[in-house]
Amino acid sequence: MGIRVAPRMRGVAESGTVRMGNLERELRARGVQVISFALGEPDFDTPAHIKEAAAEALRSGFTHYTASRGIPELRAAIAEKSARENGIPCTPDEVLVTPAKLGIYEAMMAFVGEGDEVIVPDPGWVSYGPMVGLAGGRPVNVRLREEDDFRMTPELVAMAVSPRTRMIIVNSPSNPTGTVMTGADFRGIADIARDRDLLVLSDEIYEKLVYDGRHISIASLDGMQERTITSSGFSKSYAMTGWRVGWLVAPKALMGPIDTIQQHSLTCCTSFAQKGALAALKGPQDCVTRMFEEFRRRRDYIVGRLNSSGLFECRRPSGAFYAFPRYHLKRPSLELAERLLSEAHVGLTPGSAFGAGGEGYLRISYANSMENLGKGMDAIEQAMGRF
Ligand SMILES: Cc1ncc(COP(=O)(O)O)c(C=O)c1O
Known part of the structure; x- marks a missing residue:
């Protein structure tokens, strides 16, 4: 021992x-x-009005635990934003306020078990593989090609799927390539996910930084919301990396187990940071x-x-x-x-x-x-x- x-x-x-x-x-x-x-x-x-909202929350004593899923007004604002901007109509009960990175980890811990395979982009964000491994699963790398503009195409995903596949991770716009996937990519991957009854984790942290084309949330496609966990946050769009606030949107059936992990780990996002995040969504853009x-x-x-x-x-x-x-x-x-x-x-x-x-x-x-x-x-x- x-x-x-x-x-x-x-x-x-x-x-x-x-x-x-x-x-x-x-x-x-x-x-x-x-x-x-x-x-x-x-x-x-970080823009001044966001900092001021958090500072005001501190001054007024908003310094205690919040609900594990986040303060109701922030969850409502995220639900409203998801419906309006992402085409994902959802209720505040389908929103979890959590740092984006932790949310992705929580989703893996909740849905990836021993020996389960998770399809990840390669090159892709450095933490997907290790997170899958920590959850007991096996990352299956999809080798992206420069000639495809590093898009994760349905053809590449189809080749990587096996009977052990449980989840597909998509990340558009992508870190590290800056690639924005197309509607056809998402439709093809959605077909695979529906046919094989797979979960999709869609990492959309760079959603507001799309210079050519437009951002698409795979959960907005037919029959996808029930099997998609969408992750995003404030870090990159509002210059709030140190605040550690982001969110997950997922249907109630998927959110329950994720929230249980949040309750036994983070408890909740920092109270006054959530007030700053609310100002980010509600304030001038x-x-x-x-x-x-x-x-x-x-x-x-x-x-x-x-x-x-x-x-x-x-x-x-x-x-x-x-x-x-x-x-x-x-x-x-x-x-x-x-x-x-x-x-x-x-x-x-x-x-x-x-x-x-x-x-x-x-x-x-x-x-x-x-x-x-x-x-x-x-x-x-x-x-x-x-x-
Ligand atoms: C692709 C991707 N996903 C998730 C994250 C995590 O974001 P956050 O710092 O808001 O937790 C990052 C941060 O670098 C990222 O590049």
Whole structure:
């Protein structure tokens, strides 16, 4: 006996994004000026009216537990938004207020069991695979192709489905590729999910950052709401990553087990942060539009710079705030990212952090000022010219 790490931790590796973040912090602590293209968060401050609503909640003593599913007025506002913007008509009882990341984890813990297979995009967000593993399941990677614009096509999903499949994860707009999936993609995946009686977890955290095309929620398609758990939140659209507030929308039958996990883990989201989140939904939306416009401007700039450098090939991502260029050098992406950090002092994320399908690519988060984007690209070009 004695102290040992639980067997479920086997094979769950440190997150590649966290590793690069730590290296970046170490360099900064030594006094080096680092330009970061690694962060998965808006560089903007949370809009003032949102901060004021939370501050007012604090001042007025709104500092205690709330209902596990969240304060009623926020759940009502999320339900109303889901119906209006996402085509998912739902009641407040079908909404759980929870940090987006935790909500996804709770959904896996509730519905993925030993040996169950979950279909995940590759390259895809770093936490899907480990979360499936922690729940006892097995992630089945769908290798996305650059020639398909990294869309998770129904054909690729059909090839990955087996009798053990329980859940399909879709993420549009995507981290790390910025890809926005099409209506045909979603209709084809919905057909597979209905035919095989599968759950779909739709991660829509970047839903407000779609520059070309439009955002589609798979739960809005015929017969899909009953089998879809939709995850989204405030982090990326309202520059509220540190607030740890987001939500899940799911039919009552699915929400019950998820809420039970929330009751025995988080209890509830931070009370005053929920008041700030309510102000985000109810208040003026011009802050969202301003950030959106600025991100689009930066996307166009960074994609132009990458493609004119002669060092990279980069599709124009339609959403989120990531570019995912392929580089021409024959080096592993981790080695390249580490060298760019130590020699050019630019932090970015190796594509391999997002799965084997990300090897040969780098993820550049353009949630940084135009000035820094320019300086960072200059430094990358100079350094890579030497490598
Ligand atoms: C694809 C994706 N899903 C979920 C999350 C989690 O969001 P939050 O920080 O709001 O929990 C992130 C954050 O980086 C993400 O990129």
